Amino acid sequence: MAQLKHGDVKGKILTVNGLIEPHDLGKTICHEHLFIDFRVVYQDPPLKKDYKKSLEKVSLGNLGWIRNYWNSNKDNLILNSYEDTLYELNDFKEYGDSIVELTSIGSIRLKNHAERLKSLSSATNLNIILGSGFYVDNSLPEFFKNKNVKDISDIIISDFFNPVNKISSGVIGEIGCSYPLTENEKKSLKASAIAQQKTGASIIIHPGRNENSPFEIIEY
Numbered sequence: 001m002a003q004l005k006h007g008d009v010k011g012k013i014l015t016v017n018g019l020i021e022p023h024d025l026g027k028t029i030c031h032e033h034l035f036i037d038f039r040v041v042y043q044d045p046p047l048k049k050d051y052k053k054s055l056e057k058v059s060l061g062n063l064g065w066i067r068n069y070w071n072s073n074k075d076n077l078i079l080n081s082y083e084d085t086l087y088e089l090n091d092f093k094e095y096g097d098s099i100v101e102l103t104s105i106g107s108i109r110l111k112n113h114a115e116r117l118k119s120l121s122s123a124t125n126l127n128i129i130l131g132s133g134f135y136v137d138n139s140l141p142e143f144f145k146n147k148n149v150k151d152i153s154d155i156i157i158s159d160f161f162n163p164v165n166k167i168s169s170g171v172i173g174e175i176g177c178s179y180p181l182t183e184n185e186k187k188s189l190k191a192s193a194i195a196q197q198k199t200g201a202s203i204i205i206h207p208g209r210n211e212n213s214p215f216e217i218i219e220y
């Protein structure tokens with residue numbers, strides 16, 4: 001199958017099921033995670049006696065506690081049910097047409113993440129646009145650390161120009177940032193900016209959890 005070229009994707013929307021025209025997007029939600037392994041934000045419960053609650057499955061019995069300590073229960077941080085997502089997308093179809101799925105490369109993605117999105121898009125006829133690029137430092141894949149800015153930007157760019165029978169990303173993001181930015185995150189930001197220039201794709205940045213973070217990112 002032929003490789004996509006820049007001219008093929010220019011002015012179009014690149015979904016997990018191929019190219020569409022911008023006017024086919026319809027109502028679009030721009031930042032969604034249909035699946036995610038969000039254990040990168042896990043923190044032990046503040047009280048030692050609650051430790052075993054961190055390992056329990058989410059249930060009516062522990063829901064009150066989990067709502068107070070949402071990131072101290074591992075099961076609560078994983079969104080991986082294909083059936084539940086399909087059910088919710090069929091509900092969403094009454095109100096919208098397209099979803100931008102920003103679970104970027106690294107430990108937050110499930111195995112077969114892109115394939116699952118493609119299958120959901122086919123099953124529901126919704127447009128799903130997958131995000132490329134890298135999330136926060138502690139979710140980065142092992143190979144990231146040994147690569148330079150050019151290597152990283154090449155990985156992001158190549159994600160947009162897969163052969164037409166392979167799934168491509170359609171936006172860059174979410175690019176994860178901590179506050180203050182780590183060296184890896186600076187590399188990721190720089191590579192994303194280069195990839196944006198080369199692909200023309202939109203870029204979505206997740207600032208660190210601090211009011212100064214957006215300014216640090218812009219100034220960097």
Ligand SMILES: [Zn+2]
Pocket residue numbers: 031032033102174206
């Ligand atoms: Zn997000």
